[in-house]
Amino acid sequence: MAAPAAFSLREVLGAFRGCVTERREVLLEPYLRGWRGLIRFLHSLGAVFSFISRDAEAKVQLMEGYCRGERRERYVSLQAMVQYELASGVVDPHKRSGRADSGCRTVLRLHRALRWLQLFLEGLRTAGEDSRPSAICTDSYNASLAAFHPWVIRKAATVAFCALPPRGAFLEAMNVGSAEDAVAVLGEALPYIRDVYGITQELFAEHRLLDLP
Numbered sequence: 004m005a006a007p008a009a010f011s012l013r014e015v016l017g018a019f020r021g022c023v024t025e026r027r028e029v030l031l032e033p034y035l036r037g038w039r040g041l042i043r044f045l046h047s048l049g050a051v052f053s054f055i056s057r058d059a060e061a062k063v064q065l066m067e068g069y070c071r072g073e074r075r076e077r078y079v080s081l082q083a084m085v086q087y088e089l090a091s092g093v094v095d096p097h098k099r100s101g102r103a104d105s106g107c108r109t110v111l112r113l114h115r116a117l118r119w120l121q122l123f124l125e126g127l128r129t130a131g132e133d134s135r136p137s138a139i140c141t142d143s144y145n146a147s148l149a150a151f152h153p154w155v156i157r158k159a160a161t162v163a164f165c166a167l168p169p170r171g172a173f174l175e176a177m178n179v180g181s182a183e184d185a186v187a188v189l190g191e192a193l194p195y196i197r198d199v200y201g202i203t204q205e206l207f208a209e210h211r212l213l214d215l216p
C-alpha cells in the first residue's frame with residue numbers, strides 16, 4: 004500500500020480557499036478536506052497528539068459519511084445542512100438534549116477548533132523568531148477551545164503542547180520551503196480561514212446553534 008502523502012500547507016490553503024461560494028455558502032467537501040490535511044499534519048507531530056487527532060478524525064469521518072450518504076444533497080454546504088437538520092428535527096436549539104451525531108453539533112466542535120487554529124496561525128506568523136509554538140498554542144487554546152473542555156482534557160492538551168517542536172522546525176514541517184516561505188503561505192491562508200470561521204459563526208448564531216450540547 005502506498006504511504007500517505009506528506010502534509011503540505013498549500014493543500015490546506017487550497018481547500019479552505021475553495022470553501023466559500025459566490026453566495027457566501029460554506030461547502031462541506033473542501034471544508035472536510037482542509038481538516039483532513041490538518042489532521043495529517045497532527046499525525047506527523049507524533050503519538051502524543053493522537054488523542055486529539057482521533058477525536059478530530061472521528062468528527063471528520065462522521066461528516067464525510069453524511070456527505071456521501073443517502074441525503075448527501077442536504078450536506079453540500081453548511082447552510083443546507085443547518086436548514087435540513089432544523090427542519091427535520093435532527094437538531095433543536097430549544098432542547099438541551101440533542102442527537103450526539105448530528106451534523107450541526109459535529110461541525111460546531113470543528114468550528115470552535117477552527118477559531119483555535121486561526122489564533123494559533125496568526126500567533127505563529129507574527130511572533131518573533133525566538134517565540135515557541137508551544138507557548139503560542141497554549142495561549143490560543145486558552146483563548147478559544149479551552150472554554151469548552153473539561154479540566155482533564157485541558158490538562159492533557161496543555162501537556163501535549165509542550166512536545167511541539169521549535170518554531171523553525173515547526174514551520175519547515177509545513178512543506179512549503181523555508182520558514183520564511185511558510186510564514187508567507189500562512190499569510191495567504193489566514194484570510195480564507197477567517198472568512199470560513201466568520202460565515203459559520205454568523206450562521207450558527209442566527210439559528211441559535213452555538214451552544215448545542
Ligand SMILES: CCCCCCCC/C=C\CCCCCCCC(=O)N[C@@H](COP(=O)(O)O)[C@H](O)/C=C/CCCCCCCCCCCCC
Nearest residue numbers: 012041042044045054055058059112113116119140156160
Ligand atoms: C496549518 C498547519 C499548522 C497547524 C496544524 C495544526 C493541526 C491541527 C489539527 C487538528 C486540530 C485538532 C482539532 C481538535 C478538535 C477538537 C474538537 C473538540 O473540541 N472535541 C471535544 C469535544 O467533543 P465532544 O466530546 O463534545 O464530541 C473532545 O472532548 C476533545 C477531545 C480531544 C482533545 C482536544 C484538544 C484540542 C486541542 C487543539 C489543539 C491541537 C494542537 C495541535 C498542535 C499543533
